Amino acid sequence: MNKLFSGALTLCMVGGMTVSSLAGTQTRTPLINHRQGYQQARIRQGIRSGQLTRGEARRLEAREGRIEASKLSDKASGHVTTAERIRLNRRLNAASRAIYRDKHNGRVR
DSSP, rough: OOOHHHHHHHHHHHHHHHHHSSSSSGGGGHHHHHHHHHHHHHHHHHHTOOOSHHHHHHHHHHHHHHHHHHHHOOOHHHHOOOOOOOOOOHHHHHHHHHHHHHTSOOOOO
């Protein structure tokens, strides 16, 4: 599980660094990046504590990966619009609720 997580995290970090180095200042998303990092930390903590099962962690990681891919796609156009930021934040809100639900549903590893 840790190999899967660290591989996905490395891929996201490398992709993020590549895009951020090529893109202008109009594509910066510092608040979204911060939220993504915080949610990744919550997932890691849930894995360490046993609050998340392997399947739950896998689903949450996949969801975070899809949000990251969507963000990178939005950045590729050269400008992240207000509507795109709102959509990303809504998806992050939903992912945050899913993390909470999975960590507190009573299933343990």
